[in-house]
Structures are given as C-alpha cells and as structure tokens.
Amino acid sequence: MTAAARKDPAAVENEVREKIHLEILKRTGAYHANDHILLPSGQHTTEYIEKTLVTTEPSFTEGLGAVIAKHFAQWPVDMVLSTGPAALILSHCVARAHPSRPTVIYGTKGLSGGKRRVSLPVEFQRLVRTGTKILLVEDLVSTGSTLNLLINLVEQLGALVVGIGCLWRRTSVELDNVYSLVSRDFPTYDPDKCPLCAKGMPLNEEFVRRRHARRPSSVQEPKVP
Numbered sequence: 586m587t588a589a590a591r592k593d594p595a596a597v598e599n600e601v602r603e604k605i606h607l608e609i610l611k612r613t614g615a616y617h618a619n620d621h622i623l624l625p626s627g628q629h630t631t632e633y634i635e636k637t638l639v640t641t642e643p644s645f646t647e648g649l650g651a652v653i654a655k656h657f658a659q660w661p662v663d664m665v666l667s668t669g670p671a672a673l674i675l676s677h678c679v680a681r682a683h684p685s686r687p688t689v690i691y692g693t694k695g696l697s698g699g700k701r702r703v704s705l706p707v708e709f710q711r712l713v714r715t716g717t718k719i720l721l722v723e724d725l726v727s728t729g730s731t732l733n734l735l736i737n738l739v740e741q742l743g744a745l746v747v748g749i750g751c752l753w754r755r756t757s758v759e760l761d762n763v764y765s766l767v768s769r770d771f772p773t774y775d776p777d778k779c780p781l782c783a784k785g786m787p788l789n790e791e792f793v794r795r796r797h798a799r800r801p802s803s804v805q806e807p808k809v810p
C-alpha cells in the first residue's frame with residue numbers, strides 16, 4: 586500500500602474525536618440518528634439536533650467548550666462573542682477555558698424591514714474597540730448567515746475576528762478559520778422522494794408536534810437541520 590492510499594493519521598484522529606463529540610451530544614438527548622424524522626420544513630431526514638438540549642449537561646458543555654478553547658489557545662483573544670443568548674452557555678465555557686481570559690458578550694438577532702439583522706447591545710458596543718480580538722462562538726452553523734452578519738458588524742467597529750468555534754457545522758458552509766466539534770451534513774428528502782418512506786419506515790413526527798404545541802400555528806419556524 587502506498588502512503589497516499591493510507592488514511593492520513595490526522596484525519597483518522599479527527600474522525601475519532603468527532604465520534605466522541607457526537608456521542609456526548611447523543612447523551613444530552615440532543616442528537617437523534619438512525620430515525621425517519623419529519624422536519625418543520627416538511628422534509629424528511631435520518632438525523633436531527635434539538636438545539637435547546639445541547640447545553641443541558643454542565644460537565645459536557647464545559648468539556649466541549651474546553652476543546653474549542655484548546656484549539657484557539659494559540660491565538661490571543663480579548664473577547665468571546667456569542668451569536669445569541671442560545672449559544673451563551675457554550676461561549677462562557679469556551680472563554681473560561683481560554684488562556685487569554687477573554688470577556689464574554691453576545692449579539693441579538695431580529696428582523697427589521699423584512700431582513701435578518703444582528704446587533705450588539707450598546708453596553709457591549711462600547712467594549713469593542715479598534716484592534717479588539719474576537720472569537721465567535723455558535724452552537725449550530727446551518728447557513729452561516731448570522732455569523733457573517735456578526736463578523737461585518739464587529740469589523741465595522743474595528744475589531745479583528747480571530748476565528749469561529751462551534752459545536753456543529755453543516756459541511757456545506759464555507760467560513761474562514763472555523764473549528765467545529767462536529768462537521769456533518771445529512772440529506773433531507775422531499776416526502777415523495779424519501780427512501781425511508783419507500784421502505785415503509787414509520788415517520789417520527791415528534792419534533793414537529795412539539796413545536797406546534799408550543800407555538801401558534803401561524804408562526805413560521807426557521808429551518809433547523
């Protein structure tokens with residue numbers, strides 16, 4: 586066997602690490618696999634992440650935050666910026682474990698004039714100065730649009746984005762200096778083309794039902810992997 590045909594040891598190590606991270610997410614109850622799941626979009630898939638459950642186990646969150654911090658330990662960081670309140674627990678754990686002892690701030694998301702916007706509370710805007718080194722932290726990166734809006738925002742304030750740390754990144758998303766504990770995409774199917782439906786596998790509607798129970802039906806939920 587030639588060296589090229591052998592698997593790169595770093596790639597193997599990454600694969601093993603990713604499996605461990607997936608197992609941790611599974612143990613929090615956030616990650617569901619090998620199922621036939623109805624998504625809020627109406628499409629079907631085999632895997633699903635329940636975002637809100639990701640950080641329910643403090644020791645797991647601390648462990649995962651430390652892994653992200655270790656990756657970025659080689660770069661000085663003044664501030665960890667959470668993409669929103671949801672990723673704040675993870676951001677805290679990353680900041681706590683980073684040798685630079687960065688502070689933690691968060692952005693807020695909203696709609697304005699029909700367009701998605703992100704902003705920083707004014708108290709935080711005062712903290713971001715020219716040359717402030719910022720590490721962004723997100724839980725799930727699905728399209729990267731929130732991150733790109735936040736990067737533009739802090740760069741306009743003169744800050745430098747050191748990198749992006751996240752729990753899960755859909756592999757279709759291209760971003761600079763991103764480190765994710767899990768990089769994984771899974772296929773979604775239209776119901777009439779779904780191979781699981783074709784096999785007659787029962788459809789799990791649990792995640793959609795729960796959302797409907799919580800919210801008025803007229804509210805459109807953004808698509809989550």
Ligand SMILES: [Zn+2]
Binds near residue numbers: 774783
């Ligand atoms: Zn199906």
